[in-house]
Each structure stands twice: as C-alpha cells, then as structure tokens.
Amino acid sequence: MSWTLYRHYKGNHYLRLGVAAHSEDLSPQVVYRCLYDNPEARTWVRPQPMFDGVIADGRQRFTPVGRLRLVQPEDMRTVLAFGYDAWKHDKTFDQYCAAKDSDPHHQRGTRYLLEDVAGQSVAALNVLRFRESLIGFASVATSPEQRGKGYASLLLRAVMELHRFAQPDLRFLLFSEIKPAIYERLGFRVLPPEHQHFLPTPAMATGDTPLSIVEAEFLKVYF
Ligand SMILES: CC(C)(COP(=O)(O)OP(=O)(O)OC[C@H]1O[C@@H](n2cnc3c(N)ncnc32)[C@H](O)[C@@H]1OP(=O)(O)O)[C@@H](O)C(=O)NCCC(=O)NCCS
Incomplete structure (x- = not known):
C-alpha cells in the first residue's frame, strides 16, 4: 500500500487516495484528500487527465512531493x-x-x-x-x-x-x-x-x- 502526496500549484498539500470510475461514462476520476483545514470539503474528485495535467502557464497542476507507505x-x-x-x-x-x-x-x-x-x-x-x-x-x-x-x-x-x-x-x-x-x-x-x-x-x-x-x-x- 502506498499513497502519493502532492503540492497543488497554489501551495496546498493533498494525498491521492486512488482512482474511481465515473458512474455515467466510466471516465477515471482521481479521489484525493486535503492535507489542510478546508471547511468546504476534505475529500475531492477531479478527472484524472486534469489532475495529472498542466495549467495555462505550463506548470503541473499537482506536483508529487513524496510517497506515504507502510x-x-x-x-x-x-x-x-x-x-x-x-x-x-x-x-x-x-x-x-x-x-x-x-x-x-x-x-x-x-x-x-x-x-x-x-x-x-x-x-x-x-x-x-x-x-x-x-x-x-x-x-x-x-x-x-x-x-x-x-x-x-x-x-x-x-x-x-x-x-x-x-x-x-x-x-x-x-x-x-x-x-x-x-x-x-x-x-x-x-x-x-x-x-x-x-x-x-x-x-x-x-x-x-x-x-x-x-x-x-x-x-x-x-x-
Ligand atoms: C521533532 C521532529 C520529528 C520534527 O521533524 P521535522 O521534519 O523537522 O518537522 P517539521 O519540519 O515538520 O516541523 C518543524 C517544526 O518542528 C518543531 N521542532 C522540531 N524539533 C524541535 C525541537 N527539538 N524542539 C522543539 N521544536 C522542535 C518546530 O516547531 C519546528 O517548527 P519551526 O520550523 O517553525 O520552528 C524531528 O526534529 C526529530 O526527529 N527529532 C528527534 C525525535 C523527536 O524528538 N521526535 C518527537 C517526539 S514527540
């Protein structure tokens, strides 16, 4: 078991929990968890290509910073x-x-x-x-x-x-x-x-x- 940790381009950290299939079109969705106090929600989903992709200025949206494992x-x-x-x-x-x-x-x-x-x-x-x-x-x-x-x-x-x-x-x-x-x-x-x-x-x-x-x-x- 291992989980990758990421830094979002705005600076916050996240833990990638896994990938789920969207119920309507089976598209892969990354399920990830905030590593800071976000009052809106702690667990989020985002289409995998978007999670792994880049933003307008060419930077990675989420950059890996480490890996958690047993x-x-x-x-x-x-x-x-x-x-x-x-x-x-x-x-x-x-x-x-x-x-x-x-x-x-x-x-x-x-x-x-x-x-x-x-x-x-x-x-x-x-x-x-x-x-x-x-x-x-x-x-x-x-x-x-x-x-x-x-x-x-x-x-x-x-x-x-x-x-x-x-x-x-x-x-x-x-x-x-x-x-x-x-x-x-x-x-x-x-x-x-x-x-x-x-x-x-x-x-x-x-x-x-x-x-x-x-x-x-x-x-x-x-x-
Ligand atoms: C305590 C320890 C785990 C911190 O690890 P780390 O990766 O450097 O921690 P982080 O970078 O996440 O956080 C750094 C903070 O730890 C605290 N800290 C680290 N060592 C400290 C010490 N000897 N005394 C007091 N605070 C300490 C400080 O608050 C520091 O924050 P600051 O940078 O704002 O001053 C590390 O110093 C260590 O392994 N020490 C030996 C084992 C130990 O004492 N463990 C704690 C048992 S409760």
Missing part, C-alpha cells in the same frame, strides 16, 4: 536511525536497535514511512490503534539531515487524513517530547492536568470535547 521489516534500521540522536541514551546504534528488537512496546502498532520524491526515506511514525475511534501516535522522527523541511508535519497530516477518510470521528493522542507548537498546528491541544502522567512530556489530543474516562485510561498505559 514500514517493512527491512526498513526498521533506517527508521530507527531517524530518532537515534534523541532516544539513544548512551547506546551504540547496534545496541539501540537490539534493545528495540526485544522491547514489546516497540513491536506494537503500524508504522508509516514518508519518502521524498527521489524515493529516499525521510520520516516515520507509529500508529497505535487503542480503540476503533482512538489512535495514538508514537516515535515521530525525521532523518536528522532532513529536519526543518516540513516532513514530520506532512507525514502526521497525511496519516491523520488517511485514517479520517475511513472514519471521520477519529480522535488522536500523542505525547510531545518537544515544544508542542508543531502538534498544535495540526489541531492537537495540551490536555488538562488530570491527564498528565508523564510530565515534562505533555499529553495532547485532537478534538474539542473532554476525553472520556475510557479514552483517558489509554494515556496511563501509553508507554
């Missing part, structure tokens, strides 16, 4: 290298990988990888499905050489929108080990004190309603 076992060392500088705790890289291999927490979840347009792996994260409508993010990391280019934000947004497409009422949780601004820009808010069990790493969540008792329980067993 992490495969052979990607794991690459993915672990992304967060090694932050989480190594004096371990050599081999020791760090071996410790992760034997850590049951590390075996949980579904990992997603972002590749740049050249096919190079640049960022990854882990999706922990706590309940049907509750997902936690963990191990968000970008390759040290690729930081500050928006890859972690793009990956988070793409994974959120991919899941929201299937289930619009999803809520996302995470613990921020860095200043929370990057996550606030994606709609996360720092939770009130009663939900903070691992300070100074604040728990954050999307959504305006208070966490239910059941949702809040997952914050205690997150790590």
